[in-house]
Amino acid sequence: MLETGGQLWSIGELAALCGVTVRTLHHYDRIGLFRATGRTGSGHRRYSEDDVRHLYRIRALRALGLSLEQVREVLASSPDDAGAVRQLLSAQLSALRNQAEQARRLQHQIQALLDNTGSTMPGVDHFISILEGMTMYEKYFTEEQRTELAQRRAELGPAAVDDAKATFARLVEEGLGYVSANTPVDDPAVLDFARRWDGLGSRFHSNDATKSAARSMWQDNSPELSARLPWPPDRLQELVTYLQRVRDAG
Amino acid sequence: MLETGGQLWSIGELAALCGVTVRTLHHYDRIGLFRATGRTGSGHRRYSEDDVRHLYRIRALRALGLSLEQVREVLASSPDDAGAVRQLLSAQLSALRNQAEQARRLQHQIQALLDNTGSTMPGVDHFISILEGMTMYEKYFTEEQRTELAQRRAELGPAAVDDAKATFARLVEEGLGYVSANTPVDDPAVLDFARRWDGLGSRFHSNDATKSAARSMWQDNSPELSARLPWPPDRLQELVTYLQRVRDAG
DNA sequence: GTAGGACCTGACGTGGCGTCAGGATCAAGC
DNA sequence: GCTTGATCCTGACGCCACGTCAGGTCCTAC
Structure with a gap:
């Protein structure tokens, strides 16, 4: 049985020929992406020359980084x-x-x-400390790249973003001062500071302003790093914790 | 119970604070990467300020693209x-x-x-046809980038690789001639051609020479594309099929 | 006839979580 | 004190593109 004429390949041969594994072909078969045109009487898959070409197309599309679903779409789309x-x-x-x-x-x-960290041969802690700072710094300063904020950015314009950056820098300096001085969390100046901090965050977030500032320093992914961190990360961490206490007190 | 003094966060608060989901924290807990220092009497997780810092380190390392296992390694490594x-x-x-x-x-x-394919507005088939050619072309010509072949490359030297490229080009031309002329597969010239084809492949492969040539055109990933395909992909496909018949006949 | 390769199906594992399901707990208002 | 809705718990399955056994059948060459 199965005499279509022309060259037929077993699954192992096809796999070697096309540089994939047998398991991959089994997988494609199972999900219905690519099946052998024929089977022997005992159930072994037999692939035709058309199959070889078909598989080659699939691999070519996969090599572009398409998912198997996307490959299926492309191959299923009408020829024109x-x-x-x-x-x-x-x-x-x-x-x-x-x-x-x-x-x-x-x-x-x-x-x-x-x-x-090259010259100083620091400990792992120092390593991570620097990293934390870099990450935190970036996370805030590239806030404007987050897709969620695209619309609000459009409303505010790029000038507002630059302004916010400068404001943030000043706010951090101010806040570090309060932390250093161990200013009580119910000090009017600190409360005002916390309000402005949250206000800066809320200009870019649509969600709860109470959490936005802290949240903005961690969320999502981060873009280019062109500058270095002007504040030690431990201090920033302290500042965030401090702000949390201020909010809890307020 | 659980009065460690100092600020404690619930899992939801921590998640919002650090920009991760609750599920992520559950996951980290389950795999033992990061657990809350405490639990309430009813089992709710309570996170300390140290936990916040710990989680932040984890996220910072993750943001570098490290896997959770690598993060674990870094954080577990001795401080110096x-x-x-x-x-x-x-x-x-x-x-x-x-x-x-x-x-x-x-x-x-x-x-x-x-x-x-921009100006001609071609069908999907044409699209894929071009793609096939590009892929096939690349696959062969970047053969030298495959890690498996690193050693043999070192033995042969880069000049040999360049030579192989030129040889391949000539071989393809010759083979396409045989295919066009429909030369019988037992023609001495064709047999000699197949021998040389396999020989070229075997200079770069350590495995079975019989399959290496065809295999070399499909396997693995592909590097830069700087040139265009000089032969139509359909013809190359025919050539490979033809070679397969030659081998089966021999 | 037999040995050892190639083939079959089915099932579980991978990473890093997302997404329910079904239930317990907490905080706020009445 | 009670209700209500938000938050919390654990457990389990899903995702993607296969890898990796396990246990059995089949093919081919000697």
């Missing part, structure tokens, strides 16, 4: 609907751009971390 | 063993370099694909 395919590839292109940029950012960050 | 941490970060750095380069390559490839 190149528009949808172009759109999918464009989306993939921008996803790759983001990936590359993210990778570059992390490279710079790690490189800076290694450079920063 | 900065060497291990530096090594891990260096490894991460090179991994990121590879990632970025891979992303860039795919960007170029997709961009070239979109450019190539």
Whole structure:
């Protein structure tokens, strides 16, 4: 049985030919992405030359970074609907751009971390301390890159973002002063400070202003690191804790 | 019970504070990466200020792209063993370099694909046909980048690789001639051709020469695309199929 | 006839969580 | 003191693209 004429390959041969594993072909079979045109009487898969070409297309599309579902879409799309395919590839292109940029950012960050700690041969704690600072610093200053905030940014304009950065710097200096002086949490100046701090956060967040400031320093991913941290991270940590106490007192 | 003094956070508060989800904290708890210092009588987790700092360290390390296991390693390493941490970060750095380069390559490839098919508004088939060619072309010509072959490359030297590329180009031309002319698979010239083809592959592969040539055109990942495909992919496919028949006949 | 490879299906594992499900607990208002 | 809605708990399954056994069947060459 099964005499279609022409070359037929077993699953192992096809796998070797196309540089995939047998398990991969089993997987594609199971999810219905790619099945052998035939089976022997005992159930062994037999692949035709068309199958080889089909698998090769799948691997080519996978090599572009598409998911198996996307591959299925492309191959299932009608032959003259190149528009949808172009759109999918464009989306993939921008996803790759983001990936590359993210990778570059992390490279710079790690490189800076290694450079920063290079000569002093510090302990792991110092390492992480620097890292914390870098991360915290970035997290705030690249706030404007978060997609969630895209709309509010548009409303405020880039000038407002720059202004917020400067304001944040001044606020941190002010807050560190209160922490250093161990100012009581019910001091009017501190309460006013906390209000302004939260206010800065709430200009960029739509959620609860009480938590936004602290939250803004940690959330999500982080972009390019071009500057160094002007404040020691431990102090920033203290400041955040201090602010938390102020809020609890208020 | 549980009166450690000082600020305590619930899991939801900590999650909001650090920009993670509650589920993430549950996960860290389950795998033993990060647990609350305390629990209330009814089992609710209570996090201390130290916990906040600990979690922040974890998130900072995660933000560098480290896995949870690597984070665990770093945090468990003895405080003055900065060497291990530096090594891990260096490894991460090179991994990121590879990632970025891979992303860039795919960007170029997709961009070239979109450019190539931009004006003609072709069908999906044409699209994939171009892609197949690009992929196949790359797969062979970047053979030398495969880690498996690193040693043999070192033995042969870069000149041999360049030579192999030229040889491959000539071989493809020759083979396409046989296919076009529909030369019988037992023709002495074809047999000699197949022998040379396999020989080229076996210079770079350590495994079975019979399959190496075809395999070399598909396996693994692919690097930069700087040139365009000089042969139509369908023809290359035919050539590979033809070679398979030659081998089966021989 | 038999040995050892290649093949089959089914099931579980990977990482880093997301997403219910079903129930217990907490905080605030009445 | 009671209700109500938010928050908390544990357990379990889902995701993606397969890897890795396990236990059994089949094919091929000697």
